[in-house]
Amino acid sequence: MRAQGLRGRIRTESTLTFVCGLLAGALMVLVGRELWSPSDTDGLQHFAEVRDFARESFVREVSDQELLDDALKGMLSSLDPYSRYYDASQTQDLLRQTGGRYRGIGAVFRSPVEKGQVLYPLAGSPASEAGLRVGDQVLQLNGRDLQEFDAASFRTALGNPDPEGIRLQVRGLDGEERQLSVIPGSIVDPSVRHARMLDLERHIGYLAITRFTTETGDEFAQAMEFLAQRKMEALVLDLRHNLGGTLSSAVELARRFVHEGIIVSTEGRGEPILYEADPAGADLKGMPLVILVNASTASASEVLAGALQDHRMAALVGEATFGKGMVQAIRSFGESGGRAKVTTSYYYSPNHRNFERSADPNRDYGILPDLAVPLLAEERAPIRSFLESYSPGPDVLPALEAWAAESGQDLIPPMPVDPQLESALELLRGRYPGPSEQDK
Structure with missing residues (x-):
């Protein structure tokens, strides 16, 4: 059940079999000249007949664009669990996942977001530049009272592309009301989070990577500089619940630790x-490193973990990884705004290990950790919640800590009970954690 549940997260389910199957006709008629030879008229005519039957007989009216999108989705989703077609609206989510950016003002709100209280603005964001502060309470947005918004409409309004920007009336923690104008822009959605020192005596740092985007390399460099300023000499790198992303970013990070040989091959x-x-870029070669992995560590994160494990640059701690060792190529298609993602090859580690679980019927995992540390059921949700939460930067941390102290509220996510992290720290302290350590 665990594997099935995760696979559901990696793969968005296709539409009803009936629609997907017969709507392939719409695809073939509209793009048949690109796919089939001109002489294959019988096939094209058959698909056109099925398409017309569906359009005329289906229980509700369907637009040509809906038929086309569903046909494309059905065609690709039937290939394997990872190939799929994204229509224009879904493409925006894909771009955020792989590009690491979204359109907005760059502010983290307390939950529930529709209550409109700012936890903190992201560094360098339009919100920060406009003067939005830690703890500001939004009272009105573009002249409308906050009570008129639900969560979805509030988020939509914050990403409004109007060049005039967004008008906010806010009340600060000091009780003063202010009028602000914020112009939404392209915001980096942080993929590197929670950078901090965990053991000052032994100079052990920690950071988590939630996914690999085109921005991850720069984010990682900034986090490592932050930790280096605090005299970090060893690192725990958390790849748990990282479902992958952009291969080039995972390779970029691996090259900072590995000075020679293969990082990964695709075949x-x-x-x-x-x-x-x-060799010239391996500035972190030799740094003591432990990588945390679990059953939700997949794809590009397995590439990084596998490369560092094979080159003996890191010890893996936690649980077996998911086992998504297949490469997808993404292509955009002109004015339609759609994109297709199709599996093209397999990943192989430096020792030529194939991560893909489906490649071996006797295996239901990707990479085994060097040190297996199980978690109790009640420990899993808090760890995942922590990893997926945003972490405040040093520019807003003092104000956030002062607010938390004055209000008595937990505004900064505390690190939960985490036997896997504790085991990683024990390894870096020079102690091999036995059952007695892990069962505490």
Whole structure:
């Protein structure tokens, strides 16, 4: 059940079999000239007949665009669990996942967000530049009282592309009301979070990577600089609940630790592609490193974990990874705004291990950790919640801590009870955690 549940997160379910199957006709008629030879008129005519039957007989009216989108989704989703088609609206979510950016003002709100209280603005964001502060309470948005918004409409309003910007009336923690104008922009959605020192005596730092985007390399560099300023000499890198993302970013991070050899290879129908180390860029070579992994560590995060494990640059602690070792190519299609993602090859580690679970019928995992540390059922949800939460930067942390102290509220997510993290720290302290350590 665990694997099935996770696979549901990685793969968005296709539409009803009836719609997906027969609507392939719409696809073939509209793009048939690109896919089939002109002589294959019988196939095109058959699909056109089925398409017309569906359009005329289906229980409700369907637009040509809906038929086309569903046909494309059905065609690709039937190939394997990872290939799929994104229509124009879904493409925006895909771009946020892989590009690491979204349109908004760059403010983190307390839950529930429709209550409109700012936890803190992100550094360098439009919200920060406009003067939004820790603890500000939104009273009105574009002249409308906050009570008129639900969560969805509030988020939509904050991403309004109007060049005039968003008019906010806010009340600060000091009781003063202010009028602000914020112009939404392209915001980096942080993929590197919770950078902090966990053991000052032994100089052990920690950070989590929630996914790999085109921004992750720069975010990681900034986090490592932050930790270096605090005299970090060893690192716990948390890849739990990281479902992957952009391969190039995972390779970029691996190259900072690995000074020679292969990082990963991809092998499919064409010639294998090798991603090799860059000796000049391996500035973190030799740093004591433990990587936390679990059953939700997948794809690009398995590439990084597998490379560092094979090169003996890191010890893996936690649970077996998911096992998504297949590469997808993404292509955009002109004015339609849609994008297609199709599996093209397999990942192979430096020791030529195939991560893909489906490649071996006797295996239901990807990579085994060097030190297996199980978690209790009640420990899992708090750990995942912590990893997925945003973490305040040093520019807002003092104000956030003062607010928390004055109000007596838990505004900064505390690190939960975490036997896997404790075991990683024990390894870096030079002690091998036995059952007695893990069962505490």
